[in-house]
Amino acid sequence: MILEISSLQKVYGGRTVVNISDLQINAGETIGIVGNNGAGKTTLFRMLLDLIRPDQGQILSKGSTVINDDQWKEYTASYLDEGYLIDYLTSEEYFIFIGSLHKMSVAHVMDYLKQFHEFFNDEILGKGKYIRDFSKGNQNKIGIAAALMQAPELLVLDEPFANLDPTTQIRLRTLIKSLKQEYNMTTLISSHDLNHVTDVCDRIILMEKGLIIKDLRTNENTLRELEEYFSG
Numbered sequence: 001m002i003l004e005i006s007s008l009q010k011v012y013g014g015r016t017v018v019n020i021s022d023l024q025i026n027a028g029e030t031i032g033i034v035g036n037n038g039a040g041k042t043t044l045f046r047m048l049l050d051l052i053r054p055d056q057g058q059i060l061s062k063g064s065t066v067i068n069d070d071q072w073k074e075y076t077a078s079y080l081d082e083g084y085l086i087d088y089l090t091s092e093e094y095f096i097f098i099g100s101l102h103k104m105s106v107a108h109v110m111d112y113l114k115q116f117h118e119f120f121n122d123e124i125l126g127k128g129k130y131i132r133d134f135s136k137g138n139q140n141k142i143g144i145a146a147a148l149m150q151a152p153e154l155l156v157l158d159e160p161f162a163n164l165d166p167t168t169q170i171r172l173r174t175l176i177k178s179l180k181q182e183y184n185m186t187t188l189i190s191s192h193d194l195n196h197v198t199d200v201c202d203r204i205i206l207m208e209k210g211l212i213i214k215d216l217r218t219n220e221n222t223l224r225e226l227e228e229y230f231s232g
């Protein structure tokens with residue numbers, strides 16, 4: 001078990017926006033979190049990553065509470081939004097900076113980036129462009145590639161398919177699947193795209209008003225079941 005959540009609550013302005021009594025995530029699972037706007041997906045991710053603190057309950061990562069023990073940072077990577085990026089750096093400078101945090105040399109970073117050749121679609125590297133000047137979709141790609149740099153055991157991505165062109169969405173699906181196969185990475189992905197999450201994830205958690213409404217093992221009926229739920 002890599003993550004154990006119990007009695008977790010976050011309250012904003014008297015309203016409980018996350019309310020999860022019990023949730024366990026096993027190592028190697030690829031989990032899609034779906035739910036309409038305001039369901040609490042991002043708030044849950046922010047608590048998992050100690051970006052905000054719960055009002056109640058606890059999150060254990062490999063048995064240690066994330067708020068008291070920094071151990072989780074060694075094996076957890078995430079990309080939630082552009083707040084992770086550094087606007088005044090070029091993409092190369094940013095990758096080199098993130099690489100340096102993981103003790104990677106410049107040559108190592110450049111070598112690492114080769115595997116993203118297709119994913120970057122010739123738009124990210126060698127442009128001499130500052131991160132602030134990239135499109136939102138291309139900023140996403142930079143953030144995701146940088147998050148993967150530490151070869152995390154646990155990866156958290158908030159709406160990674162949003163703003164990506166269709167070609168890159170499909171490439172990201174392939175990338176996530178291959179990472180799972182290659183080194184059994186545990187991945188949490190929030191998404192509004194039911195097609196993508198049911199294709200990529202082996203488990204889907206449906207949230208509504210902070211609560212977990214469904215927790216499904218993905219099978220051939222899952223997409224239809226989710227579509228029915230959301231259309232009703």
Ligand SMILES: Nc1ncnc2c1ncn2[C@@H]1O[C@H](COP(=O)(O)OP(=O)(O)OP(=O)(O)O)[C@@H](O)[C@H]1O
Nearest residue numbers: 012013017035036037038039040041042043044190
């Ligand atoms: N800092 C904050 N202050 C007050 N309310 C907040 C804050 N952050 C989130 N909320 C509220 O918490 C609820 C859950 O928001 P959250 O962003 O987690 O939802 P989400 O499922 O990620 O939604 P979306 O699909 O729109 O990204 C929303 O009602 C939101 O307005």
